[in-house]
Amino acid sequence: MHENRHRDPARRVVVTGIGMVTPLGVGKEEFAANLFSGKTGIAPVRSFDTTSFSSHLGAEVTDFHPRDFVSVKNLRRMDKTSLFTAAAARLALQDAGLEITPDNRDRVGIVLGTAFGATDVTAQFSGTLLTQGPASVNPILVPNIVMNAPAGHASIELGFRGVNTTVTHFAVSAETAIAYAAAEIRRGTADYLLAGGADILSKFYYESLTKFRALSPQNGEEESCRPFDERRNGTIAGEGSGLVLLESLQSALARGRAPYCEVKGAGMGSSPTPPTAWPAEPSGIKKTLQRALDNASLSAGDIQAIFAVANGDKILDATEARAYEDLFAGTSPAPWITAVKGATGESFSSGGIRACALALAMEKNSLPPSAGLATPLSGLSFVQERKEIDVAMTHAALAGISFGGTYCYLIFGR
Amino acid sequence: MADNVPDFARALREGRCGISRIDLFDTTGFRSHTGGQIKHVSARGYIPREFSVKRMSRADMLSFAAALEALRDAGLYPPPEEAKDEIGVVIGGGAGGLLEAEDFYGRLLTTGRGVKFSTLSSLFCASSADRIASAFHFGGPKATFMTACSGGGTALGYARDLILNGHTSLVLAGGVEPMCRTTFAAFNALKSVAADFCRPFDKNRDGLSLGEAAAVMVLEELQHALARGAKIHGEILGYGITCDSYHMTAPDEQASGAVRSMQAALKDSGLSPDDIDYINAHGTATPVNDPMETKAIKAVFGRRAYTIPVSSTKSMHAHTLGAAGALEGIVSVLALRDGLVPPTINYQEPDPACDLDYVTTGARRATLRAVLSNSFAFGGNNTTVIFGKYSERGAANA
Numbered sequence: 001m002h003e004n005r006h007r008d009p010a011r012r013v014v015v016t017g018i019g020m021v022t023p024l025g026v027g028k029e030e031f032a033a034n035l036f037s038g039k040t041g042i043a044p045v046r047s048f049d050t051t052s053f054s055s056h057l058g059a060e061v062t063d064f065h066p067r068d069f070v071s072v073k074n075l076r077r078m079d080k081t082s083l084f085t086a087a088a089a090r091l092a093l094q095d096a097g098l099e100i101t102p103d104n105r106d107r108v109g110i111v112l113g114t115a116f117g118a119t120d121v122t123a124q125f126s127g128t129l130l131t132q133g134p135a136s137v138n139p140i141l142v143p144n145i146v147m148n149a150p151a152g153h154a155s156i157e158l159g160f161r162g163v164n165t166t167v168t169h170f171a172v173s174a175e176t177a178i179a180y181a182a183a184e185i186r187r188g189t190a191d192y193l194l195a196g197g198a199d200i201l202s203k204f205y206y207e208s209l210t211k212f213r214a215l216s217p218q219n220g221e222e223e224s225c226r227p228f229d230e231r232r233n234g235t236i237a238g239e240g241s242g243l244v245l246l247e248s249l250q251s252a253l254a255r256g257r258a259p260y261c262e263v264k265g266a267g268m269g270s271s272p273t274p275p276t277a278w279p280a281e282p283s284g285i286k287k288t289l290q291r292a293l294d295n296a297s298l299s300a301g302d303i304q305a306i307f308a309v310a311n312g313d314k315i316l317d318a319t320e321a322r323a324y325e326d327l328f329a330g331t332s333p334a335p336w337i338t339a340v341k342g343a344t345g346e347s348f349s350s351g352g353i354r355a356c357a358l359a360l361a362m363e364k365n366s367l368p369p370s371a372g373l374a375t376p377l378s379g380l381s382f383v384q385e386r387k388e389i390d391v392a393m394t395h396a397a398l399a400g401i402s403f404g405g406t407y408c409y410l411i412f413g414r
Numbered sequence: 415m416a417d418n419v420p421d422f423a424r425a426l427r428e429g430r431c432g433i434s435r436i437d438l439f440d441t442t443g444f445r446s447h448t449g450g451q452i453k454h455v456s457a458r459g460y461i462p463r464e465f466s467v468k469r470m471s472r473a474d475m476l477s478f479a480a481a482l483e484a485l486r487d488a489g490l491y492p493p494p495e496e497a498k499d500e501i502g503v504v505i506g507g508g509a510g511g512l513l514e515a516e517d518f519y520g521r522l523l524t525t526g527r528g529v530k531f532s533t534l535s536s537l538f539c540a541s542s543a544d545r546i547a548s549a550f551h552f553g554g555p556k557a558t559f560m561t562a563c564s565g566g567g568t569a570l571g572y573a574r575d576l577i578l579n580g581h582t583s584l585v586l587a588g589g590v591e592p593m594c595r596t597t598f599a600a601f602n603a604l605k606s607v608a609a610d611f612c613r614p615f616d617k618n619r620d621g622l623s624l625g626e627a628a629a630v631m632v633l634e635e636l637q638h639a640l641a642r643g644a645k646i647h648g649e650i651l652g653y654g655i656t657c658d659s660y661h662m663t664a665p666d667e668q669a670s671g672a673v674r675s676m677q678a679a680l681k682d683s684g685l686s687p688d689d690i691d692y693i694n695a696h697g698t699a700t701p702v703n704d705p706m707e708t709k710a711i712k713a714v715f716g717r718r719a720y721t722i723p724v725s726s727t728k729s730m731h732a733h734t735l736g737a738a739g740a741l742e743g744i745v746s747v748l749a750l751r752d753g754l755v756p757p758t759i760n761y762q763e764p765d766p767a768c769d770l771d772y773v774t775t776g777a778r779r780a781t782l783r784a785v786l787s788n789s790f791a792f793g794g795n796n797t798t799v800i801f802g803k804y805s806e807r808g809a810a811n812a
Contacts, residue, residue: 077662106674109657116538117560122596123519126512129599130520134443139603143662143792145596147539147560152793155659161671164657164795165568168507168560169540176557180572183579189655189678211531268555268581270503272548275469276535287499287553295581404544406556 009250013182014259015412016252017096017245018356019088019194023059023238023345027091032360038369038386040343042225042236048203055215057223058201059238059345074157077140079118084241085150085198086157088352092194093158096245097257100159107191109162110151110243111181112198113173115348117147120202150198150241163190171309173197174351175400175408178244179266182410185246192251196352198241209237212276216312225346226372227310227339228317228382235311238345242352244359260359264395264413265296273405278316282323288407289327289397296411298395300327303335303411305367305396307354310339311346312372320401321378328380336391338383342372351400351408358396358412365392415731417452417460418483423748425730426756427777432731433611433623438513439595446607450625450732451593452476465549471511471536474545476628477590481546484586488632488644493550500582502554503547504573505630506565506589507539508736513594539736542590554582560736563696564655564789565589566629567739567797571653573633583638588630589740597735598624604663612699612733614726614758615708615772617765622698625732629741648747651685651784651802654678658794665706665790672696672710675796676786680714683800685784687715690722690800692755692780694742694787697726698733705767707788712770723780725773729759739789739797746785746801755780 020027023041024034034041044050045058061084066075069087078086089110093100100108121144129137143149148166155164163184167177174197181195209215216234217223225236252259269291271284279285293299306324310317317339328334340357341350361367367389376382383389393414400408415432416422425432432450441447457467460479467475481503485491493501511533518533535541540558547556555576559565566589573587601607601624612623639646656678658671665672680687696707704726712719727745734741749755754777761774784802791797 105659106656109655122512125600126516126519126596127523129595130516131523134599134602137599137603142600142604145600146562146792148562148565148791148793148795149662151561152657152662152795155657155794156662159659161657161659161674163655164561164793165559165655165797166561166793166795167557168538169543169556169558170538172557180557180575183575187575189682208531208534212535266581268502268557268576270547270553270556272551273544274548275541275544284553291581404540405548406540406544408555 012249017092019091020242022240079144082150082153088241108160110194111177112151113177119205123204171402172400174349182263196243197349201239225312232312235346261362267291285323292409304393308339309401311341339370473592477542480628480630499553501552502585506569508591510539511536561795563791564797567789583635589737590628591735591737593626614697614699615768617763619699623732627734627737652683669710679798691782693724696788
């Protein structure tokens with residue numbers, strides 16, 4: 001059942017397009033320029049007042065003009081998560097040189113991961129209902145409360161009618177979506193699938209994260225996002241959408257497209273973890289990464305880079321680092337580890353944005369720096385802040401770890 | 415209708431209606447006051463004392479109870495130590511802990527008293543799968559799908575794929591949807607709810623009845639099931655997912671998405687329309703869905719559409735949204751097992767636009783080989799799952 005054993009180009013799945021709407025920029029050129037030069041998208045939150053909250057920084061998408069991506073007709077019906085998704089989808093299709101036509105539209109689709117969905121719309125709708133009663137609610141908001149709204153809006157805006165579904169499993173939503181989409185391409189139920197994640201910052205959601213002590217500063221010190229750094233004290237909430245376009249190698253070759261990389265395998269797992277808590281011990285991560293390697297018919301020594309989940313949380317980062325120390329103890333050289341959330345913030349469905357970063361890293365033969373990481377918590381080979389590292393990768397892992405004890409790792413190959 | 419499968423099967427056979435006056439919250443000011451509410455939900459009524467129920471939402475409790483029943487029925491309770499690390503949990507989710515969050519949010523916006531943000535730890539629908547996996551120490555794949563009214567069906571299909579792709583050989587798969595004010599208000603605002611009872615395919619149908627449910631099955635790789643001597647209820651033969659790309663809340667009246675969804679499921683299962691002996695319809699009883707679905711069935715099945723029994727069991731258990739595909743999956747498997755087509759109840763007056771055999775005079779005995787179950791959702795998400803009677807020689811020979 002090892003998916004990599006299929007050498008048939010019709011059953012090999014490749015990434016031929018990427019699209020992103022992120023705090024580091026909209027579209028791959030701006031995103032790549034900022035990410036690889038070590039810039040950060042973290043700044044004081046502008047879209048709502050944080051005065052009464054214990055945190056004030058966020059990684060917001062700025063300089064995003066929905067009109068550039070979405071028709072006027074659909075624009076007014078769409079919420080922020082849907083706009084991010086539709087824009088990232090359009091960018092990924094453009095990047096892949098794929099036009100939706102009456103001939104291919106039933107074979108194009110999307111598998112979207114969203115960790116929390118439209119928290120802004122739900123708070124607005126429920127708030128009106130609870131304070132003013134049923135007669136006051138706005139029916140226009142209804143479809144956007146549901147987590148499948150972004151994928152639905154994207155399908156209407158872009159005109160694709162194939163496989164369309166939405167995964168919502170907290171911080172592994174996007175990784176699970178990509179794994180599912182790759183399996184669907186392999187199974188032949190679709191020819192082209194967009195896959196990744198989308199989430200937004202909203203006031204109520206941001207306030208809730210502060211109450212759950214998820215955000216920096218967890219210890220009252222300086223507010224910052226420092227993945228894998230000894231000084232880390234919580235994450236910084238972010239937002240955005242990152243989507244990859246998957247198709248079979250056969251299809252890419254027939255279209256004359258050079259893939260960024262290939263999806264080689266996926267592993268999924270769980271470990272008993274209290275609700276909303278990050279796993280405090282590394283067994284779930286180790287088991288799941290090993291499953292992904294097995295699924296790709298690879299071993300730990302084949303991996304040159306890991307796009308980590310670490311977001312500056314005290315527990316998460318320590319657990320993730322311990323897992324890699326154990327897994328790669330006998331591996332020389334050990335893989336490089338990069339953690340981009342000091343630049344992008346934590347959007348929870350971050351796997352989509354990190355998959356795009358991974359695709360770019362494969363293309364550039366270079367790993368992006370981990371903004372905020374200067375004093376590593378362990379001796380692993382971290383790509384630290386400010387400086388990208390040139391490395392020609394044959395294989396890289398995209399990590400997926402969620403609070404609540406869910407894991408999904410993906411292995412990509414050149 | 416019931417809080418266990420044997421009672422549920424009996425209620426389906428008897429055509430019993432589970433729709434009644436809602437008392438879970440105040441329905442003053444709404445168009446409708448009825449729904450498929452589960453009365454008398456209590457954590458300790460469902461969940462043994464060895465499991466923590468702290469901060470569990472109604473959805474968490476219902477899905478936990480269904481998971482427990484499925485494990486017991488499969489002879490997997492308590493779960494064998496050696497199997498635990500590969501057992502997966504895949505759930506079609508819905509409103510999650512929104513009912514409890516509404517109490518919280520209402521207080522936050524008004525008096526500001528008694529506000530505990532910890533309530534939100536079970537707000538999102540992925541909480542239910544996390545609770546189940548953590549409680550039983552399951553280490554396999556875990557995922558939650560949320561596509562409004564088709565997530566339960568998608569969860570079954572995805573879980574089937576996890577097994578076929580070798581990720582695991584055992585998955586608890588299903589769906590859960592709790593009632594809450596927000597969902598109720600949303601469907602009322604769209605004027606898509608029936609004033610009293612939903613009447614699928616009836617000329618005077620005026621909307622759906624909202625319901626709640628949890629439905630969970632144990633899906634298992636065949637050799638694995640045979641090796642441990644498991645009792646096999648049926649087989650998942652295939653599924654299909656498509657999108658309307660038409661409108662966020664209205665189905666495409668041309669029925670393209672529904673047609674392609676059924677065709678995709680048939681293709682995946684390797685069956686022809688002639689192999690399907692019963693269609694468990696989406697059948698919401700909204701003015702638009704039922705003729706659209708009727709049209710789609712005719713497009714897929716041709717003349718045979720008129721001879722296949724088609725019923726909407728939503729007339730009994732109401733529309734359970736995120737749980738619907740999984741609950742109706744259980745309905746389908748029971749129909750295959752018992753050789754009994756469940757009825758469409760509340761049906762009185764024929765609609766010329768809905769002219770198929772809707773099984774309106776009570777449950778009907780029939781030899782069933784394969785059952786097709788539709789779930790169509792807001793956002794234009796369609797999922798069709800096909801279930802077969804298990805036979806050593808393969809489904810089409812059952």
